[in-house]
Amino acid sequence: MLDAKAIVTIDGPSGAGKSTISRGLAAKLHFTYLDTGAMYRAVGLALERQGIDLADTASLKRCLDEIELTLAPNGDDDVRVLLNGEDVSQAIRTPEMGMVASRVSADPLVREKLTALQRQLGEKGGIVAEGRDMGTVVFPKAASKFFLNASAEERARRRCKQLAEKGQIVDFQEILDQISKRDYDDSRRQLAPLKPADDAIIVDSSSMGPEAVIEFMLASIAKSAR
Numbered sequence: 017m018l019d020a021k022a023i024v025t026i027d028g029p030s031g032a033g034k035s036t037i038s039r040g041l042a043a044k045l046h047f048t049y050l051d052t053g054a055m056y057r058a059v060g061l062a063l064e065r066q067g068i069d070l071a072d073t074a075s076l077k078r079c080l081d082e083i084e085l086t087l088a089p090n091g092d093d094d095v096r097v098l099l100n101g102e103d104v105s106q107a108i109r110t111p112e113m114g115m116v117a118s119r120v121s122a123d124p125l126v127r128e129k130l131t132a133l134q135r136q137l138g139e140k141g142g143i144v145a146e147g148r149d150m151g152t153v154v155f156p157k158a159a160s161k162f163f164l165n166a167s168a169e170e171r172a173r174r175r176c177k178q179l180a181e182k183g184q185i186v187d188f189q190e191i192l193d194q195i196s197k198r199d200y201d202d203s204r205r206q207l208a209p210l211k212p213a214d215d216a217i218i219v220d221s222s223s224m225g226p227e228a229v230i231e232f233m234l235a236s237i238a239k240s241a242r
């Protein structure tokens with residue numbers, strides 16, 4: 017089976033089910049789950065709260081230097097995200113913060129800070145890293161790479177259901193528009209754009225439940241480790 021120090025990457029567009037699948041796969045492998053989208057969301061929240069203009073590089077640098085991010089496991093459920101000691105796990109999980117994260121993630125200084133932090137967190141291995149550029153930029157030597165996709169409509173439907181479960185009632189069309197805009201922006205930006213690594217296995221989860229996707233990934237990992 018897989019080396020305990022291995023790194024597995026799962027990239028893909030928003031709402032493809034990366035979080036559920038990465039968390040589930042990490043549990044099966046006894047690995048740590050690394051949610052890099054949460055890191056971009058937390059940085060977006062910090063910059064927005066301080067009213068930082070990305071074009072003002074001096075203020076941006078100062079603000080980034082002051083940001084301390086901690087990802088703490090929260091039982092079996094989610095990851096707790098601490099921004100300078102404050103639990104922002106709820107505050108970052110809104111569709112608006114997804115848009116803010118997407119905007120700030122195109123900035124080179126933001127990416128530089130988070131890429132370094134992600135590599136540091138992955139140093140000891142034994143992680144399932146989820147994001148947009150895990151297999152292409154952050155962990156190009158990962159043992160197993162996946163690119164998880166699903167149709168935009170299916171992703172919007174799942175996102176609406178997920179938010180409704182948390183008590184956030186949202187409009188389907190609005191979520192679909194936001195997902196399409198994020199797909200467009202994330203895949204067309206200059207730095208670390210959303211795209212599958214050349215050696216990634218592409219999985220379309222439009223008509224597959226999370227358990228089936230996890231089983232498929234475990235089988236591919238086992239096959240490649242033989």
Ligand code: DC
Nearest residue numbers: 030052053056117118121147148149
């Ligand atoms: O996965 P998510 O929806 O929480 O990510 C929010 C945004 O953060 C996403 O639209 C783009 C950005 N992001 C990124 O640029 N690189 C990553 N590795 C993870 C997220």
